[in-house]
Amino acid sequence: MTNPxxxxxxxxxxxxxxxxxxxxxxxxxxxxxxxxxxxxxxxxDGLMVNFVRFAxxxxxxxxxxxxxxxxxxxxxxxxFEVGGETRTLRRGESVVIPPNVPHGARTHxxxxxxxxxxxPPRLGLLEAMGRVKPE
Amino acid sequence: MTNPxxxxxxxxxxxxxxxxxxxxxxxxxxxxxxxxxxxxxxxxDGLMVNFVRFAxxxxxxxxxxxxxxxxxxxxxxxxFEVGGETRTLRRGESVVIPPNVPHGARTHxxxxxxxxxxxPPRLGLLEAMGRVKPE
Numbered sequence: 088m089t090n091p092x093x094x095x096x097x098x099x100x101x102x103x104x105x106x107x108x109x110x111x112x113x114x115x116x117x118x119x120x121x122x123x124x125x126x127x128x129x130x131x132d133g134l135m136v137n138f139v140r141f142a143x144x145x146x147x148x149x150x151x152x153x154x155x156x157x158x159x160x161x162x163x164x165x166x167f168e169v170g171g172e173t174r175t176l177r178r179g180e181s182v183v184i185p186p187n188v189p190h191g192a193r194t195h196x197x198x199x200x201x202x203x204x205x206x207p208p209r210l211g212l213l214e215a216m217g218r219v220k221p222e
Numbered sequence: 223m224t225n226p227x228x229x230x231x232x233x234x235x236x237x238x239x240x241x242x243x244x245x246x247x248x249x250x251x252x253x254x255x256x257x258x259x260x261x262x263x264x265x266x267d268g269l270m271v272n273f274v275r276f277a278x279x280x281x282x283x284x285x286x287x288x289x290x291x292x293x294x295x296x297x298x299x300x301x302f303e304v305g306g307e308t309r310t311l312r313r314g315e316s317v318v319i320p321p322n323v324p325h326g327a328r329t330h331x332x333x334x335x336x337x338x339x340x341x342p343p344r345l346g347l348l349e350a351m352g353r354v355k356p357e
Contacts, residue, residue: 155269183265
């Protein structure tokens with residue numbers, strides 16, 4: 088079979104009877120983690136997609152966590168540090184962050200709209216959402 | 223501790239010695255799955271983020287798969303069907319798709335730039351990327 092036949096073959100598992108969940112992330116109440124840093128997370132089961140807005144001159148301090156993360160920029164720019172390397176990321180640029188590799192980010196003059204994808208869902212954010220109780 | 227203290231506590235695991243991988247997804251060679259449908263996948267370990275461009279009047283047929291998926295629109299719009307429900311999705315709108323729930327999409331007059339996030343990485347796309355051999 089060709090790639091599209093295989094990609095759309097719909098024969099890799101048994102068809103499920105569930106449904107999709109539509110979410111307008113612009114309508115989610117933002118969680119202001121620190122002043123100028125707002126999170127709007129969309130939650131699956133093994134996946135979390137967090138839409139993140141940085142105001143200018145806002146910092147997410149260097150930290151690390153067990154969850155794998157992929158981050159990419161939609162609008163504006165920020166300075167991103169990971170594993171000791173720092174780059175300025177703009178729309179079309181992404182970074183893959185293995186578990187427990189230290190990373191952080193900050194804006195300067197520009198704001199930034201970016202997306203953090205996590206597997207599994209980031210525990211610290213589930214706590215901030217009130218989905219799990221802090222240990 | 224407050225939420226930001228916990229979120230940025232950097233104490234949930236042992237700090238890792240790895241590094242991040244920067245990817246400019248605009249520079250990835252597009253995989254044209256069917257005419258008018260182009261994929262630019264960024265691959266992690268348990269995560270895949272696929273940047274998808276639909277030309278106008280392009281269809282991704284209904285299919286299902288074992289991988290969990292979250293999809294959201296960045297530009298333009300498309301008609302998205304999941305579990306028998308159909309909606310037009312635009313920027314700011316997302317859909318969470320559990321494993322093996324049938325879904326498909328099509329554009330009409332508009333093009334669409336959207337993101338498909340998978341856990342684990344979608345096998346059919348790893349095959350199209352040449353990362354795994356078809357079974």
